[in-house]
Amino acid sequence: MTTWSILAALLSGALLAVSRDTGQLGWLVLAAPVPLLVVALRAPRARWIASLAFAAGLMAEAGPMWFYGRILPVIYGLAIAQALIFMFTVLFMRALHRRFPAAVAVLGFAVMTAAQEYLRSLVSPNGSFFALGxxxxxxxxxxxxAALxxxxxxxxxxxxxxxxxxxxCVRPRDTGAALAWSTPVLAALLYGFWQLAQPPGPSVRVALLSDDRYxxxxxxxxDAGPGIAxxxxxxxxxxxxxxxxxxxxPEKILAAGAVLAPPPGGVVVAGLDAPAPQGGRLNIAALYRPGAPVDTYLKKRMVPGLEEEYVRGTAELVTRVGGLPAGIAICKDMDFAQDLRRYGRRxxxxxxxxxxxFDRDAYLHGRMAIVRGVENGFAVARSASQGLMTLSDAHGRIVAERRTAHAPGMLVGDLxxxxxxxxYSRIGDVFGQAMAAAWLLLLATLAWRWRRVQASPARRM
Incomplete structure (x- = not known):
């Protein structure tokens, strides 16, 4: 292990730490792993590469550990698991590079990264929370x-x-490797610029309210319920x-029975916290409409370790805002693409x-909700206590945004x-499933090639 190798791993880890799972400098992920990957591809032995990749992967999880470590200690175990996955992905790319054309190694790194995230999202109580994308x-x-x-x-x-x-960097004249990554990126850019040039739907005026004191x-x-209401x-x-x-x-800021008067011809959606008749508690989004009974949406996805006593909802709620169909969800629901896809289909x-x-994660968690909007073609009006009030359009562009505070806050914008x-809302996770299948195929092919090498006469001699 050389000094350059250690410095390369530290540089990659530092760049990942300020880009992955923090959001502010997210574009840096497009370059962050490069120093480590160059070392991994050139190194004669894999043992030290595993150590360096694990260290860089653990550094990459600095954001989640800083955001949630004081509230959810399990995050440290998840960070170690994430670092191990990153380590194996780097080793997987290195193994492909040594046995197959360079283009296979390029695609293999991306395929494994996407595949393991998709498979994990199917069983994780946090959905797609840690996704690199x-x-x-x-x-x-x-x-x-994301719309595709x-x-x-x-x-x-x-x-x-x-x-x-x-x-x-390793093989500058390898045309196949260059085409393997530049072709999908160029196609994505062309599609992206075309999408951004499309005219938006009708605008509606939305007001977001907050007050972190409550x-x-x-x-x-x-007993504070009436005063807060x-x-x-x-x-x-x-x-x-x-x-x-x-x-x-915001979510869970009012007590059951709170009454809010909606604007003429408009609606109010407010977060309520209430005891459940059968025991436990309810996390409710109450829908107030002029001249209509209060309708309710029950949160489907709970924060592990903090909301175990809450009863889970099972149904969507759609209303009309400005004559257009509008859906309702609550906070962590937006981490689960399969749930929000049901709104896109409608x-x-x-x-x-x-x-x-959680205050520190305001930027990170708010941006996840924005991706759901791009996936399904809807704008998002999200008002979060101890976070950001955000209005974003169906292409993920921020229309208006404001940080909440320990005082009354209001953000009004034409969205x-x-x-x-x-x-995507029509076909679902076909791409993620294809990545999982491709990864399994690459693993099987790699194992077959390794066995052939081990069984060769030259190897036995």
Missing amino acids: YALVDVAPLLQT AGIAGLTFLAAVVPAGLALL AGRVFHHP AAFARQVAAATAHGPAAIVV DVGLMLVPAWD PTGRGGTV
Whole structure:
């Protein structure tokens, strides 16, 4: 192990730490693994590469450990698991490079990265939370790939670019390797620019409200419920003066029985925390409409370790905002692509999302919801306690955004709606499934090639 090898791994780990799972510099994932991958492809032995890749992979999880370590200690175990997966992916690419054409190694790194994320999302209580593809949320042309292939498509792009750049350093004249990564990236860019040039749907005015002083208070102090409801009733009245078609109030901030007056011809969606009649608790998004009874949506996906007592919902809720179909979800629901795809299939053009973040993860978690909008062709109006109030269009562009605070907050904007019904919302995770199948095929081929080498006469001699 040389000094350069160690420095390369540390550089890759540092770049991954400020890009992957943090969001602010997400575009750096397109180059971050390159120094480590170059070392891995050139090294004569794999033992030290495994150590370096694990170290870089663990550094890459600095963001989640910083965001959630004080609240959810299990995150440290998940970070180690993520580092091990990254290590095996680097070793997988190295093994392919030594036994197959360089183009196979380039694609193999991206295929394994996308495949293992897709398979994990099927069983994980956090859905697609740790997906590499979320880092591309601010790379607007590449982000549009989500409308075709979902988060797996974004992850493939985020992995194939650095793999291709690493092979370009190792084998600069290998045309096959260059085409293997540049062709899908160029196709994604062309599609992305075309998508961004499409006209948006009709705009609706949306108001997002917040006040972090009340985040979670009704759970610990039920007697505070009436006072909190009165405070948000005043905020709703102030927002009504702006003529919104919808007003969104954060998750679990009001108690059961709270009454809010919707604007004329508009709706209010507010997060309620209430005891369940059969025991446990309910995390509710209440829908208030003029002259209509209150309708409710029950949160489907709970935060592991923090919401075990909450009863899970099973149904979607669709209303109309400005004459257009609008869906309702709550915070962590937006981490699960398969759930939100049901709204896309119903051609919903707008999602109204009460949420509650962990302050440090405001940017990261809010951007995940934006990807769901691109996947399914709907705009997202998300109001989060201890996070960001965000209005984003169906192409993932931020229309308006504001940080919440320990004071009344309001964000009002005219939000272009989407049209729903994207390719991804219709066909689902076909791309992710294809990646899983391709990965298994590569593994089987690699194992077959290794056995042939071990059984060869030259090897026995």
